Each structure stands twice: as C-alpha cells, then as structure tokens.
Amino acid sequence: MQLVEEEKNLLKLFSSYISAEEESLNTLKSDLQTLELSVNSEDPERAMNDPVAVYKLIRRLRIKWLSILQSTPISLQSDFQEWLQSDLPKFPSEEDLEAAAFGLIRWQEKYKLYPENIGTPLSANEAFYVGKVAYQQKNFQHAFHWFMHSLRLLYRSESLRPIQGVTRQQLLEYLGSSAYHYGSPSVTIDFNKHLLHLDQIMQFADTEINLLELFGGYIDAEEENLHFLKGNLQTLKWRINSEDPEKSMSNPTEAYKLIKRLRHDWLFILQSTRISHYKVDIQEWLHSDLPNFPSEEDLEGAALGLIRLQEIYKLYPENITRGAHFSSDEAAYVGYFAYQHEKFQHAFLWFLYSLKMLNHPKSLHPIESDTKESLLHFLGSSAHHFGSLSVAVDVYQQLLKLDPNNEEIRNKLNETNSTLQLQNRTLEPDINTLSTTHSTNSYEALCKGDTDQRTSRRQRALSCRYSTGGGNPRLILAPLKEEIEWDEPRIVRYHDIISDKEIEILKNISRPQLSRSEVLIEQEGAVSNIRVSQSVFLEDDAIVVVRVNQRIADATGLSMETAEPLHVQNYGIGGRYEPHHDTLDAENDRIATFLTYMSDVEIGGATVFPEIGVALKPKKGSAVFWYNLHKNGTVNSKTLHAGCPVLLGNKWVTNKWIHEFGQEFTRPCSLSEWE
Numbered sequence: 001m002q003l004v005e006e007e008k009n010l011l012k013l014f015s016s017y018i019s020a021e022e023e024s025l026n027t028l029k030s031d032l033q034t035l036e037l038s039v040n041s042e043d044p045e046r047a048m049n050d051p052v053a054v055y056k057l058i059r060r061l062r063i064k065w066l067s068i069l070q071s072t073p074i075s076l077q078s079d080f081q082e083w084l085q086s087d088l089p090k091f092p093s094e095e096d097l098e099a100a101a102f103g104l105i106r107w108q109e110k111y112k113l114y115p116e117n118i119g120t121p122l123s124a125n126e127a128f129y130v131g132k133v134a135y136q137q138k139n140f141q142h143a144f145h146w147f148m149h150s151l152r153l154l155y156r157s158e159s160l161r162p163i164q165g166v167t168r169q170q171l172l173e174y175l176g177s178s179a180y181h182y183g184s185p186s187v188t189i190d191f192n193k194h195l196l197h198l199d200q201i202m203q204f205a206d207t208e209i210n211l212l213e214l215f216g217g218y219i220d221a222e223e224e225n226l227h228f229l230k231g232n233l234q235t236l237k238w239r240i241n242s243e244d245p246e247k248s249m250s251n252p253t254e255a256y257k258l259i260k261r262l263r264h265d266w267l268f269i270l271q272s273t274r275i276s277h278y279k280v281d282i283q284e285w286l287h288s289d290l291p292n293f294p295s296e297e298d299l300e301g302a303a304l305g306l307i308r309l310q311e312i313y314k315l316y317p318e319n320i321t322r323g324a325h326f327s328s329d330e331a332a333y334v335g336y337f338a339y340q341h342e343k344f345q346h347a348f349l350w351f352l353y354s355l356k357m358l359n360h361p362k363s364l365h366p367i368e369s370d371t372k373e374s375l376l377h378f379l380g381s382s383a384h385h386f387g388s389l390s391v392a393v394d395v396y397q398q399l400l401k402l403d404p405n406n407e408e409i410r411n412k413l414n415e416t417n418s419t420l421q422l423q424n425r426t427l428e429p430d431i432n433t434l435s436t437t438h439s440t441n442s443y444e445a446l447c448k449g450d451t452d453q454r455t456s457r458r459q460r461a462l463s464c465r466y467s468t469g470g471g472n473p474r475l476i477l478a479p480l481k482e483e484i485e486w487d488e489p490r491i492v493r494y495h496d497i498i499s500d501k502e503i504e505i506l507k508n509i510s511r512p513q514l515s516r517s518e519v520l521i522e523q524e525g526a527v528s529n530i531r532v533s534q535s536v537f538l539e540d541d542a543i544v545v546v547r548v549n550q551r552i553a554d555a556t557g558l559s560m561e562t563a564e565p566l567h568v569q570n571y572g573i574g575g576r577y578e579p580h581h582d583t584l585d586a587e588n589d590r591i592a593t594f595l596t597y598m599s600d601v602e603i604g605g606a607t608v609f610p611e612i613g614v615a616l617k618p619k620k621g622s623a624v625f626w627y628n629l630h631k632n633g634t635v636n637s638k639t640l641h642a643g644c645p646v647l648l649g650n651k652w653v654t655n656k657w658i659h660e661f662g663q664e665f666t667r668p669c670s671l672s673e674w675e
C-alpha cells in the first residue's frame with residue numbers, strides 16, 4: 001500500500017512540476033515577445049545615431065538579457081558563456097552602460113532638453129538608471145530631473161511588467177537626496193572619457209539579434225520537452241488509473257508493474273526535471289533513505305516473483321498479463337531478468353510477448369522502449385540457449401532481413417544451421433510449450449495456498465490460551481497469548497511477543513549491516529539461490545536485543561546460554577528460503593527454533609512445513625516455536641520447512657536458534673526412538 005501512496009505523491013509532484021515548467025515557459029515567452037518588440041520597433045539606422053536608442057539597447061542587454069540568461073538552465077548558460085568569451089567585445093560591459101547614460105545626458109545638455117522632451121519613450125527603470133549615473137557623478141540637477149521623470153513614469157506604467165523594478169520608495173529617497181545636495185558645487189562631466197564607438201554599438205545590436213535567435217531556439221526546445229513530459233504524464237496517469245488499487249495489492253503482476261514504473265519511468269522522468277528547486281527537491285528526496293522507493297533488487301525480485309509464479313502454475317505471459325495491459329517495455333524487462341537467471345524458455349516467451357506489444361494499437365507510447373531488432377536479438381539468443389536451434393535459425397533469418405549486412409548474425413545463422421544438420425530434430429525441446437510434468441512438490445502447493453482439507457480441519461481444532469510459562473514471575477502480570485498451530489510436531493505461536501517499537505529499533509540496527517545471506521551447505525562465500533534474503537546476527541549490545549532474548553527464554557523456558565545471537569532477516573519481493581532443516585548435524589545442535597515475524601506480508605512469504613502440510617502466515621509481532629530435535633537428539637524430519645517466495649510486500653523475521661547444551665534440566669533427553 002505504501003508504494004501506491006508513494007506513486008500518488010509522485011504524480012502530484014510531477015503534475016505540479018509540469019505546471020511550473022509551463023508557467024516559467026510562458027514567462028520566458030512573454031519576455032521574448034517584449035524584447036522582440038523593442039528590437040523591431042527600432043529603426044537600426046536611426047538607432048545608431050540616437051543616444052536614447054543606444055542607451056536603451058545597452059541597458060536591455062545588460063539588465064534584461066543578462067537576467068533572462070541567468071534564469072535559463074545550465075546547458076543554455078554554458079552555450080552563452082562560451083559565446084560571450086569567444087569574441088569580445090560583443091556584449092556591453094557595465095562601463096558601456098554608464099557611457100550610454102552619459103551620452104544621453106550630454107545630448108540633453110547640448111539641446112537643453114528635459115527628460116520628458118527627449119522623444120523616445122523610456123521606462124521608469126531606464127530613467128532611474130540615468131538618474132543614478134548622474135547622481136554618482138554629483139550632477140544633482142540632472143539626477144533630480146531623471147528621478148522625477150522616473151517617478152512619473154512609474155505612476156503611468158503600472159501595467160508594464162518590469163523585469164527588475166525600481167520602487168517609489170527608492171525614488172523618493174533619491175529625489176530627496178538630490179534636492180538636498182543641489183546647490184553644492186556642480187561637477188562638470190568629462191564626456192569624452194565616456195565615449196561609445198559606433199562600431200561597438202553596431203556589434204551590440206548584432207548581439208541582440210543573435211540572442212533573440214538563441215533564445216527563440218531555446219524556447220522551442222523547452223516547448224518540445226514540455227510536450228514530451230506531458231505525454232509521459234498522460235501515459236503514467238493512464239497506467240495508474242487503469243489499475244484498481246485493491247486488485248493491484250493482491251496481484252503480483254500489478255506489483256511488478258508498479259515497481260517497474262517507479263524504478264524506471266519515474267526515475268527517468270525525475271532525473272530529467274530542470275526547474276532548479278524541483279531538481280533540488282527531487283535529488284534530495286532520491287538521496288534520502290527512500291524507505292518507500294523500490295530498489296533495483298526489488299524490481300528484480302518482483303520480476304522473478306512473476307517467473308516463479310509462472311513456474312508453479314505453468315502460466316504463459318498471456319495468462320499472467322490478462323487484463324493487466326502489459327506494455328512492450330514492461331514485458332521485455334521480465335524477459336531480461338529471466339534471461340539473466342538463465343530461465344531461457346521464460347525469457348523467450350516474454351520477449352515474444354514484448355515484440356507483439358511493440359506494434360499493438362492499444363499500446364501507449366512507452367517511456368523507454370526497445371527496438372524490434374534488440375528484441376529479436378534476445379529472442380534468438382534465448383532460443384539458442386534453450387536448445388531450440390530451429391527457432392533460433394528462424395529468428396536470425398528475420399534479423400538478417402532487417403539488417404542484411406550484419407556479419408555477426410550471418411555467422412551465427414550459418415553456425416547454428418550446421419549444428420542443426422547434425423542433430424536429430426525430434427529431440428529439440430519445444431520452446432513454445434511449458435512442460436507440464438506435474439509438480440507434486442507440496443512446498444509449492446503449500447505456498448500457493450492449497451492447504452488440504454484434512455490439515456485445515458485439524459488446525460482449526462487446535463486451541464488458544466494465555467500462558468505464564470509455568471508461573472514465571474515475569475509472565476504473571478503479562479501472560480503470553482499462546483496458540484497451538486500444530487500438535488505433532490508441536491508448533492506454538494505467541495502473539496504480540498514483541499512490540500512495534502522494538503521491531504522498529506531492531507530493523508534500524510540491522511539495516512546498515514544487512515548483507516546477502518549465505519547458506520552453510522553452499523560453497524564458502526557463494527551467494528545462494530536457496531536463500532534469497534539479507535540477514536545479520538545481532539550481538540547483545542543493544543538493550544532491545546537483550547530484552548527480546550530474555551522474552552524468548554521466558555516463553556520457551558529454555559536456556560539462552562548456548563543459543564546463537566539473534567538473526568535478523570529481510571526478504572524483498574521474490575525473496576524465499578527453499579525447504580530445509582534448521583539443524584546443522586553437529587554436536588550441540590539446534591534443538592529448537594524461535595521465529596519471530598517483524599512484518600506482515602501482503603502476499604506470499606508463509607513459513608510452510610511440507611511434510612505435515614502446515615502453512616504459517618507471517619503476522620507482525622507474533623512468533624512461532626518448534627523443536628527441531630526429538631528428545632533422543634535425532635532430527636525430527638517433519639520439521640522440514642521453507643520460507644515461501646514473497647510475492648508482494650517486505651518480509652522481516654528474526655530467528656533465535658537454541659542449542660542442546662544447557663537444556664538438560666528443562667528438556668531432559670529421552671532414550672525412546674520416536675520422542
């Protein structure tokens with residue numbers, strides 16, 4: 001359920017990201033329009049001789065363009081930076097802007113013009129800046145007139161959206177100060193020091209034309225990207241809405257699709273976001289602990305879970321995806337995992353399905369997709385590995401039709417053909433048909449949930465009671481809720497043996513130390529496929545570990561002196577532990593197992609006992625306990641058990657393996673052969 005919530009949040013985040021992108025694009029577009037308008041409204045010939053136009057041009061470049069360019073994504077900025085540095089002076093410096101303002105003042109002095117008489121309209125900001133330049137040069141009279149003019153313009157032009165605006169407050173302060181200083185000896189400006197050359201101005205004008213082009217191209221690219229993002233949003237919304245959340249939680253196919261979507265589609269989309277604060281949010285969120293975000297291993301687990309399900313039920317991709325709308329890319333990914341795990345027949349069937357979906361009219365535009373060619377490659381290779389050489393030959397021939405010059409394929413085709421000549425075709429396995437040799441494996445049947453009638457009736461007859469562990473003082477005030485799950489061998493379940501808080505602490509201690517579990521009977525150090533989970537032994541350093549051990553001692557009445565440290569285990573989707581005995585065939589063997597469930601599991605993940613047909617469903621906070629050894633010290637073969645594949649959910653358990661030594665008084669041994 002958490003993942004579904006997570007995805008809803010992502011959808012919201014993504015939608016608001018798209019709106020923000022859209023808004024920022026619209027702002028940029030209107031900026032561009034304003035700029036285009038100012039550029040086009042100027043007659044270039046005249047502009048070069050008109051100090052107002054020159055001033056406006058330079059100011060536009062320094063103020064508006066700079067601020068726009070600085071708000072665009074890095075990629076454009078670096079283009080721009082490069083371009084700036086390549087061939088200076090194309091872009092006006094701050095001094096050039098100052099010079100242009102002087103040009104204006106000089107012109108005013110010459111013709112005795114007040115700011116309002118200069119003809120070409122200026123904005124409040126443009127006027128303010130001229131005032132500031134005059135003010136800095138201590139020409140307070142000019143400054144005063146420009147500030148006044150700016151203030152008037154400010155009142156008049158409320159409607160224009162200034163990119164960076166001067167405020168009334170600022171203007172009033174400058175006006176006051178200019179008036180105050182007026183009367184102090186005026187400084188004559190050395191205009192010659194600040195002269196702009198005509199060819200320089202022409203270059204600036206060219207620069208602006210270039211920028212308009214650069215920026216226009218950028219906006220087109222942004223627009224295209226936005227269109228693409230919107231398409232993705234549509235696809236994802238459609239995929240999410242076509243799912244019934246109830247159903248998706250009880251169906252491993254939907255679980256796989258959800259995880260695939262989160263791992264691939266969402267990650268891909270999130271990493272392509274560009275608006276800076278979303279980028280930061282998303283990066284932070286990606287690098288935080290992400291407890292609810294599936295890992296690549298979860299995706300692998302979910303795909304393997306599907307394949308496992310297919311194996312147990314003999315299902316074809318068509319059966320498993322019925323009503324689930326698998327897209328080509330979703331199917332191909334199951335194929336990859338099957339291929340990686342050398343399940344070539346399943347791989348073949350999934351690639352075939354993916355190929356069919358590639359051109360399916362109902363199939364929506366996939367976010368990442370494979371080409372027909374790459375799917376054919378995998379198909380051929382899977383058929384080859386499976387031993388269906390004639391099918392492989394067919395596929396290679398199709399590939400060659402697509403790419404007649406591919407020597408590698410031609411060689412493969414020839415090689416496979418000649419092997420095929422030597423081989424008896426009737427011996428070739430049929431890759432299109434799943435073998436139906438009936439599975440009599442009751443482990444699989446139990447995991448599927450097929451408990452036989454006999455078992456469930458017998459189980460129902462068993463009882464529940466409160467236990468004080470034979471008068472243990474620690475249990476008198478808080479008796480244990482004990483349920484007999486099975487009578488022979490006796491399997492007892494203790495409910496609420498551990499609190500949610502203790503569970504959280506144990507998980508937190510374990511998480512950083514978890515590593516892929518190894519099984520002793522395998523070669524040393526080999527990561528096992530028998531037990532697919534992560535585990536760690538916790539020493540008694542933490543108070544919570546000591547407390548849990550004490551509780552186990554109280555419940556079982558056994559000594560923990562020779563027991564192993566608490567063993568915490570985590571299984572993701574697809575995680576499992578094939579049938580085994582916990583015993584080690586050693587002196588001081590594991591006499592008993594106390595298995596505590598630290599999570600519920602949405603689907604799958606039961607602990608099953610194939611010899612007696614018992615399936616124990618994980619229930620958070622409860623524990624099950626049984627003796628692995630008869631009283632005479634021999635292994636009770638009926639305690640063979642397994643952890644079923646987790647089809648959906650995250651399974652956490654902790655094991656306490658209790659050993660023989662030290663139990664002489666609590667569980668005296670017997671010489672009887674069957675006890």
Ligand SMILES: O=C(O)CCC(=O)C(=O)O
Pocket residue numbers: 569577582595605606607608641642643644653655
């Ligand atoms: O996870 C389970 O249900 C069983 C675990 C188990 O049998 C073991 O770790 O020895």
Ligand SMILES: [Fe+2]
Pocket residue numbers: 580581582641
């Ligand atoms: Fe076990």
